[in-house]
Amino acid sequence: MEGTICFNSLVYPKTNHSTSLRKLTDFKKRGLSLSISAVAQNVATPEAQDALKRALAKKAVGLVKSGMVVGLGTGSTASLAIEELGRLIKQGKLKDVVAVGANYQSRVLARQFGVKTVDLNDINIIDIAFDGVDEVDFNKNLLKGGGAAHTMQKVVDSFAKECVILADQSKVVLQLGSTFPVPVEVLPAAISPVLRRLITLGGVPEIRSALRKDGPVITDLGNMVVDVSFPNGIPNPADLEMRINMIPGVVENGIVSGIATSVLVAIQDGDNVTVLDLEEFVKLINVPTNENSV
Numbered sequence: 697m698e699g700t701i702c703f704n705s706l707v708y709p710k711t712n713h714s715t716s717l718r719k720l721t722d723f724k725k726r727g728l729s730l731s732i733s734a735v736a737q738n739v740a741t742p743e744a745q746d747a748l749k750r751a752l753a754k755k756a757v758g759l760v761k762s763g764m765v766v767g768l769g770t771g772s773t774a775s776l777a778i779e780e781l782g783r784l785i786k787q788g789k790l791k792d793v794v795a796v797g798a799n800y801q802s803r804v805l806a807r808q809f810g811v812k813t814v815d816l817n818d819i820n821i822i823d824i825a826f827d828g829v830d831e832v833d834f835n836k837n838l839l840k841g842g843g844a845a846h847t848m849q850k851v852v853d854s855f856a857k858e859c860v861i862l863a864d865q866s867k868v869v870l871q872l873g874s875t876f877p878v879p880v881e882v883l884p885a886a887i888s889p890v891l892r893r894l895i896t897l898g899g900v901p902e903i904r905s906a907l908r909k910d911g912p913v914i915t916d917l918g919n920m921v922v923d924v925s926f927p928n929g930i931p932n933p934a935d936l937e938m939r940i941n942m943i944p945g946v947v948e949n950g951i952v953s954g955i956a957t958s959v960l961v962a963i964q965d966g967d968n969v970t971v972l973d974l975e976e977f978v979k980l981i982n983v984p985t986n987e988n989s990v
């Protein structure tokens with residue numbers, strides 16, 4: 697657990713380094729050296745997980761400066777960031793900020809919390825984007841789409857100069873696909889041939905059913921979602937992302953490689969919450985050598 701502590705200057709402004717370093721040193725002094733499985737199972741209650749998400753939202757929105765164009769992701773974590781952004785705008789701490797919402801939910805929330813939204817097609821650049829994640833590995837490969845919102849999230853995240861991913865500790869995995877299947881957005885007219893092609897890639901596809909509606913989930917873009925498990929794992933996320941997207945009829949899949957510029961990870965330590973960047977987090981934990989212990 698010794699070694700250089702790597703800070704991502706995109707995530708932590710210089711003034712925060714000492715605080716962050718002190719916290720990390722405290723963790724180490726108290727011997728908080730966790731295995732990744734222990735970390736993943738360590739979020740005791742929904743309330744505790746909510747506290748982690750709120751800490752992430754606060755830290756992330758602290759990176760926004762007046763005059764910026766902000767990309768807004770979707771999901772419970774991104775929603776808290778939108779709320780926090782609205783709060784700072786209302787308090788006058790941020791001025792002339794506009795936002796691009798990736799999906800219906802983020803646009804509605806932005807309006808609700810007083811964040812002015814603009815259309816993606818009307819701006820030239822997104823300065824910073826925030827988004828949640830279902831799984832993230834140590835190389836910043838992401839698995840998204842638990843809320844069937846990944847297609848437009850990938851568009852917004854990829855156009856941002858800085859894409860900050862917000863992950864509570866339960867989201868960090870050794871290999872993508874460990875706890876979630878890969879969501880694939882599919883044109884309804886092409887569903888059967890796409891299912892067959894997904895099987896040839898080694899996947900086990902299942903059309904996602906709606907919860908409070910009979911029949912399938914239909915996305916904001918009018919398509920279906922297929923959740924695909926890969927029983928043999930996903931050793932090369934970028935390769936699988938490309939192979940799935942090459943199937944005609946696939947709109948987009950939830951593997952996101954090479955887009956996140958930084959990943960913030962929130963950790964619960966007793967009653968305290970600490971937010972680290974992924975590199976710091978990785979140095980804190982013991983990676984099990986035996987895959988069975990994950």
Ligand SMILES: O=C[C@H](O)[C@H](O)[C@H](O)COP(=O)(O)O
Pocket residue numbers: 769770771772773774827828829830839840841842843844845846849
């Ligand atoms: O489609 C949904 C998105 O990829 C979300 O960002 C992801 O599911 C994480 O959501 P949450 O912040 O609610 O865990």
